Amino acid sequence: MYIGLVLGFKDLRSDRLETRQGVGSIVLMIVVFTAVFSSASFASYKLGLASYTGDTLQAEKGSNVFYSFLLFYWWLFFDLLPVLEITKTLHLEPPLRAVNFAAGLPIVVFRGVIVLLFLKEVKNWWLRKRDRSAGPPNQAPQPTEPAISLSGNSKVSNSGQLGG
Numbered sequence: 001m002y003i004g005l006v007l008g009f010k011d012l013r014s015d016r017l018e019t020r021q022g023v024g025s026i027v028l029m030i031v032v033f034t035a036v037f038s039s040a041s042f043a044s045y046k047l048g049l050a051s052y053t054g055d056t057l058q059a060e061k062g063s064n065v066f067y068s069f070l071l072f073y074w075w076l077f078f079d080l081l082p083v084l085e086i087t088k089t090l091h092l093e094p095p096l097r098a099v100n101f102a103a104g105l106p107i108v109v110f111r112g113v114i115v116l117l118f119l120k121e122v123k124n125w126w127l128r129k130r131d132r133s134a135g136p137p138n139q140a141p142q143p144t145e146p147a148i149s150l151s152g153n154s155k156v157s158n159s160g161q162l163g164g
Helices: 002-013 019-046 055-059 066-079 101-134
Strands: none
Touching: 002 019, 002 101, 019 066, 019 101, 066 101
8 A cells, every 4th residue: 555655646746647547546545545544543443552432433333343434534534625614514523533642643643644745745736737738838929931931932831831
């Protein structure tokens, strides 16, 4: 997974991705980030290091609660998008709540990685993509050759018309 994230960032930093490929890479990287941090939190929970509360955790007591951790990190990701206010607008409550330091630490790291690294890279990629598609700014028009030169010889283009 680490190699996938490194290659994903490398692709975003290079300007070789089309828009569709860039968006696909971004979505895939989000899935990997949520899976990695969900796994870390789930492991620390199962080892008894981290404590969480939540309705989904209580309902699934004794069974595999990994799904609750995945939902939790997806909720955290959507909560990090301040302009959209997805969790507030849709009245979505977090499926879990961290109770102790060991439970809160991966959440803080996840938020830091997403905000300080991932969203910054996505923004930079998008701005480079936009600037590249807009073309060079204030480019002066290129002079064209006259259809008939002063020497009396005329040029004929491939289309059969006079011109350069």
